[in-house]
Amino acid sequence: MASRSGGRGHGRGQLTFNMEAVGIxxxxxxxxxxxxxxxxxxxxxxxxxxxxxxxxxEYVLALKQELRGAMRQLPYFIRPAVPKRDVExxxxxxxxxxxxxxxxxxxxxxxxxxxxxxxxxxxxxxxRITILLPKRPPKTTEDKEETIQKLETLEKxxxxxxSEEDEEKEEEEEKEEEEEEEYDEEEHEEETDYIMxxxxxxxxxxxxxxxxxxxxxx
Amino acid sequence: xxxxxxxxxxxxxxEHFGEIVExxxxxxxxxxxxxxxxxADDTGxxxxxxxxxxxxxxxxxxxxYQVHKRGVVEYEAQCxxxxxxxxxxxxxxTTKTLYSDTGELIVEELxxxxxxxxxxxxKKVADRxxxxxxxxxxxxYAEVSNTFVRLVDTxxxxxxxxxxxxxxxxxxxxxxxxxxxxxxxxxxLVPKLSLxxxxxxxxxxxxxxxxxxxxxxxxxxxxxxxxxxxxGIYWQANLDRFHQHFRDQAIVSAVANRMDQxxxxxxxxxxxMSEITxxxxxxxxxxxSSNEIFRSLPVGYNISKQxxxxxxxxxxxxxxxxxxxxxxxxxxxxxxxxxxxLASLAxxxxxxxxxxxxxxxxxxxxxxxLQKKHIEQKQVEDFAMIPxxxxxxxxxxxxxxxxxxxxxxxxxxxxxxxxxxYLYTVNILSAxxxxxxxxxxxxxxxIERRQFETKENKRLLEKSQRVEAIIxxxxxxxxxxxxxxxxxEMITAPERQQLETLKRNVNxxxxxxxxxxxxxxxxxxxxxxxxxxx
Numbered sequence: 240m241a242s243r244s245g246g247r248g249h250g251r252g253q254l255t256f257n258m259e260a261v262g263i264x265x266x267x268x269x270x271x272x273x274x275x276x277x278x279x280x281x282x283x284x285x286x287x288x289x290x291x292x293x294x295x296x297e298y299v300l301a302l303k304q305e306l307r308g309a310m311r312q313l314p315y316f317i318r319p320a321v322p323k324r325d326v327e328x329x330x331x332x333x334x335x336x337x338x339x340x341x342x343x344x345x346x347x348x349x350x351x352x353x354x355x356x357x358x359x360x361x362x363x364x365x366x367r368i369t370i371l372l373p374k375r376p377p378k379t380t381e382d383k384e385e386t387i388q389k390l391e392t393l394e395k396x397x398x399x400x401x402s403e404e405d406e407e408k409e410e411e412e413e414k415e416e417e418e419e420e421e422y423d424e425e426e427h428e429e430e431t432d433y434i435m436x437x438x439x440x441x442x443x444x445x446x447x448x449x450x451x452x453x454x455x456x457x
Numbered sequence: 458x459x460x461x462x463x464x465x466x467x468x469x470x471x472e473h474f475g476e477i478v479e480x481x482x483x484x485x486x487x488x489x490x491x492x493x494x495x496x497a498d499d500t501g502x503x504x505x506x507x508x509x510x511x512x513x514x515x516x517x518x519x520x521x522y523q524v525h526k527r528g529v530v531e532y533e534a535q536c537x538x539x540x541x542x543x544x545x546x547x548x549x550x551t552t553k554t555l556y557s558d559t560g561e562l563i564v565e566e567l568x569x570x571x572x573x574x575x576x577x578x579x580k581k582v583a584d585r586x587x588x589x590x591x592x593x594x595x596x597x598y599a600e601v602s603n604t605f606v607r608l609v610d611t612x613x614x615x616x617x618x619x620x621x622x623x624x625x626x627x628x629x630x631x632x633x634x635x636x637x638x639x640x641x642x643x644x645x646l647v648p649k650l651s652l653x654x655x656x657x658x659x660x661x662x663x664x665x666x667x668x669x670x671x672x673x674x675x676x677x678x679x680x681x682x683x684x685x686x687x688x689g690i691y692w693q694a695n696l697d698r699f700h701q702h703f704r705d706q707a708i709v710s711a712v713a714n715r716m717d718q719x720x721x722x723x724x725x726x727x728x729x730m731s732e733i734t735x736x737x738x739x740x741x742x743x744x745x746s747s748n749e750i751f752r753s754l755p756v757g758y759n760i761s762k763q764x765x766x767x768x769x770x771x772x773x774x775x776x777x778x779x780x781x782x783x784x785x786x787x788x789x790x791x792x793x794x795x796x797x798x799l800a801s802l803a804x805x806x807x808x809x810x811x812x813x814x815x816x817x818x819x820x821x822x823x824x825x826x827l828q829k830k831h832i833e834q835k836q837v838e839d840f841a842m843i844p845x846x847x848x849x850x851x852x853x854x855x856x857x858x859x860x861x862x863x864x865x866x867x868x869x870x871x872x873x874x875x876x877x878x879y880l881y882t883v884n885i886l887s888a889x890x891x892x893x894x895x896x897x898x899x900x901x902x903x904i905e906r907r908q909f910e911t912k913e914n915k916r917l918l919e920k921s922q923r924v925e926a927i928i929x930x931x932x933x934x935x936x937x938x939x940x941x942x943x944x945x946e947m948i949t950a951p952e953r954q955q956l957e958t959l960k961r962n963v964n965x966x967x968x969x970x971x972x973x974x975x976x977x978x979x980x981x982x983x984x985x986x987x988x989x990x991x
Contacts, residue, residue: 288813290968295550300968303546306569310473313569315513317475317506347512350620350689351637353522353530355493356508356515 314344458486458536461897466539468904473542474513477502481510485520485534492529517571518693541696543900543974548699552613559604562586564613564694572617572691575605575647606647612733615644615695648690701737704982705729708798711805712772712779719760720768724780726753727793738989740796746787762788777801796986803889803983806976810892811860818843819851823860823883831864831880852881859891886987893980900973907966914959921956924948 290296310316349357466486470479484500485491491499497507511532514520520534545568553561562582567573573581579601586596608614618637705728713721730753731742751765760768769791772780778797784790804827812820822841826832832840838848855861866878911918924947931941948956 285813285816290965290972296968296971299546299550299971300964302549303967303971306545306549306565307472309569315474315478315516315571317477317509317513319475319477343509343512347516348689348691351691352512352515353524355530356512358505358508 459894459897461894461901462536462540463487465897465901465904466536468901469539469542472904472908477506478510478513481507482514482519482534482539485514485532486536486539490523490531490533492531496532540897540977543970544699544978546971547703547974548694548696551699551702552608556604556608559586559601560608563601563605563608567614567692567694572693574688574691575602578692579605609645609647609692612645612695612698614692615698616646617691617693619689619691697737700978700982701732703978704795704799705732707802707979708779708793708795711798711802715775715777716771719758720772722755722758723750723765723768724772724793726750726755727780727791729753731793738986740986740990741781741792741794744783744790744792747789747791748787750791751788796990799979799983799986800885802979804885806979807860807883807885807888807892811855815851815854818847819855822848822851823855826861826881827883827885831882833878833880837881856881860888862887886984889980889984893977893984896973896977896980900970900977903966903970903973907963910959910962910966914955917952917955917959920952921948 343358463483463486467479467483470482474482480500480502481496484496488499493504493507493511496511497504500507502510511520514534515522515532518535519538520532522530522532524530548568549561549565552564556563559582562585563578566578566581579598582601583596583598586601587594590596605614616639618639621638705725708728709721709725712724727742727745727750730745730749735742747762747766747769750769751762754760754765766789769780769782769789773782773791778794779801781792781794782789783792808820808823808827811823818841822837822843825837825841829836829840834849834852837843837852838845841848843851852861856863861881861883864880864882865872866880867873868876868878924944928941928944931944
């Protein structure tokens, strides 16, 4: 309004409140202007009260640290998948670096959860068949007809699986089947000729040599 | 949800459940209720990862779901429940004091796994207890079951809402997500199970068998042909009951500090008698007659009836008003004013914070303003007997930190500042909220600092862990002391010093977190009960 803008124009030096009431008398030195942001850790005027110590405090502290460690080991702690290294290596086939990306390590009660949260593990079946294929060709070079027949049947199986998967994706929204695909890790393991636990990728080499101190260490 | 709370939730989820769960959880807290695909699109994570994370979050009661129309399921996160993760050690310790090791492990398993069936809990706890017992002894399932039933009877453990059983055949396709219901009566009803068995000890000779279970794992569920008797009945820890217990503890210790041991025992008896009868959000307990209290006093206390009556009168007359007299029948009916007690505790917390942060003179001014409710600046100087300049300085400091506020009372309609009264006042609710916000920020800072310290010394920590592992394996195979000495010397003295400092710092930070969480509990309880009253 008119009176307000008029007040702003003239009488600029006047303040709206009584300066003496605030505590700054006339002619008093004002504190110096601040030229930099306040320090990150300003010095404390009063030291903080000491933390509670004693049996209870230490027990709860130990409990807290233990819980933290324990929760990291539980299957509920989901680690992001190990990023693929630049080149595909031979040992990748024999090293199970982590849980297969789609599976859950623990068994929730699926009846209590929305159906959409259930993860299908049919992908594994497809993988199994693709690993079968490369093995077949080198085997029997004598009976070419037999191998061709075998390849054809395997191709048909693969087609069936892929067509099944396509059908499923269509039906997923309408009807749900209650069958649960067993996570056939054992079968998958048997596809390779070697038992997983026997595989030693050589990372531990050199660490065990501390046992026998008689030999000189170079 | 304030930014400070979201930050704290993100740190807690990351520490306890990993980064993927953290991303999904924080997104849900920020944006509210959302369906699955929207979450996956907004966070940029693959659908499978989102599903995994949601399974974990729902299992731990951190996220709930709801079916909306057209079959869309929406997920919603409970931010306050995520913040309870800070309090898990306190819950477990409380159970230990009340029900000893068995109870402690039961609650620990329930908290770590979210929800479990009774048979699963009993089995796990029996196995864990057997591990710690001497060779040859095992823990019987019956003992663990008894402790479990006792926990349920005192409401520390409650049943989770379950899938409703539909007897008639489904007319149409089953719903996309079950709607879980819980009957009030069933919440603390333990099914009749006859769990017979003993805990199993995990022997070291089973090491080669450890390789097999990995392959046998998928067959495990089909091999176990015995039907689980309590299938579908899940139990969870009842956090509200624990909070009620903490509140009672706080009230009892406040009375003990203010008066003496006997009066605190009387108050404790009164609270114990009204544990199950009073709901946790009631403003005061059910009235208890003096005769009942006299009968329920603990056996060791042999005070006469007159002394008890005198104590009760003293408690009722106390200006703090923890105990109130509601009638005269039965020798005098007494109630405990829970809301008033919480308000007093919150006020005491505020006073203590002002004292430790600004000094005892500021605390005197603060208490004065609390007492007088509204007071002018001139009067503060007079009543507090503090020189004018200092008093002004302190008032402005507290005002700038939002512990106090100004109330303007204009004398003239144009609100001219020279003709207006400015009164200082303390609004306890808003000051409590401000302090709570600061607490969240400080815990977030503590956690970050602890993570920073651990990351700085990661290399050293890994080295020391490796050395410990080597020493342990050498001791198991039997090595001489000289060899052990050499291995220990792999860690040099300055490194040892560094490790000691690190350990001390991390312990201090952890203890501080626990301490701040206690303050958070008091302030949150006070704010909650005040909001309910309004």
